[in-house]
Amino acid sequence: MAKRTGEKYDAIINAAVRVIAQYGYHQAQVSKIAREANVADGTIYLYFENKDDVLVSLFNEKMGAFISDVEKALSNVPSPVNQLRELIRLHFEYLQADAQLAIVTQIELRQSKPAVRKEIGLILKRYLGVIDRVIQDGIKDGLFREDIDVRTARRMIFGTMDETVTSWIMKDCKYSLTDQVEPMLDLFLNGLSK
Amino acid sequence: MAKRTGEKYDAIINAAVRVIAQYGYHQAQVSKIAREANVADGTIYLYFENKDDVLVSLFNEKMGAFISDVEKALSNVPSPVNQLRELIRLHFEYLQADAQLAIVTQIELRQSKPAVRKEIGLILKRYLGVIDRVIQDGIKDGLFREDIDVRTARRMIFGTMDETVTSWIMKDCKYSLTDQVEPMLDLFLNGLSK
DNA sequence: AGGTATTGAATGAATGGTCATTCATTTTTG
DNA sequence: CAAAAATGAATGACCATTCATTCAATACCT
Incomplete structure (x- = not known):
């Protein structure tokens, strides 16, 4: 066994x-x-x-540790705006600090079999829950608009970070990911419009 | 041959x-x-x-047709705001109309070998160029802020749509994608902040 | 202490199943 | 009746997994 x-x-x-x-x-x-x-x-x-179990365990160990770090860090941050900033910062910092891990979780593991990807999806759910809570707090505190849909906003935040990390890897990690935190946060908060 | x-x-x-x-x-x-x-x-x-050539050709034929449709449609739309709306709408409409194609391009082909994914990336570049042009036009016309970074905005737009389609498929396509156009556009334009 | 049995961790060569690809042959077309 | 198109059984490469065997450590005895 x-x-x-x-x-x-x-x-x-x-x-x-x-x-x-x-x-x-x-x-x-x-x-x-x-x-x-x-x-x-x-x-x-x-x-x-079996081999799949190695891959799932890899993701579980590494991503599980990351999510715990994020949860702990956010609990010490008062404003939802700063929580969102901290979330983006940690996401980028963590992957920037370990480019090999970034390549594996962001690119390579996404080629795995359906059964493996399903497990990975379950582990990721916990992270999506963290994002949802930041958005909900922001609405409750009157900082974010109450007419936004939490799921739409969550997909924007996660989807944008995910796409950003992927293209950073595709460009051989040759610029600073963490430099992207402020422009991205600004776009999330204030949008494209003048 | x-x-x-x-x-x-x-x-x-x-x-x-x-x-x-x-x-x-x-x-x-x-x-x-x-x-x-x-x-x-x-x-x-x-x-x-060979088999890989089937997969690349599949993506090239289907995605190529889609991009041409988008380019043509946008050329008839005056305001960049409406171009952005139309882009999101077409993206969702096209994949909603053919769920099988959506599953293949969004989920399954992403498990292919590096060589295949590289070709797919090249084809996608044309689409990213279309998004960039909408953003640049918006800035030039004074509708979008001139202090936003085009690449950051492009990654937000593409990343959010991509994540939205993926989770729609994961939830068995059982809600309307096109209903997401307006809330998403609103978030892009006006952001989370009150 | 010296010797011997027991356990279970670790090894790595052999196995078996899976498929993409080939090509000798057959069928269709003009 | 060529020439071109299509066929599908046979081939061979690849690799996860197995398992008979080795090795090291610990326990047990006299």
């Missing part, structure tokens, strides 16, 4: 991030991940059910 | 859309696509280089 914990568990997950980031999803064979983790092919099956 | 035209060429592309939409990218074998097109497996290789 898969162990799901321990030193080698972490080693395999981190090896998977490096291998997938370097070779891409389709060239990340189990044997390559095993070699990178300094472990035999068969050992992976002592810690994980 | 691949023919890239003719009755069977279209039949194969349309069969690919149906098979991929129904079975998913990973269960869309060449033999299944051939059967759906009423053609032998080998015939596919008379019209296409």
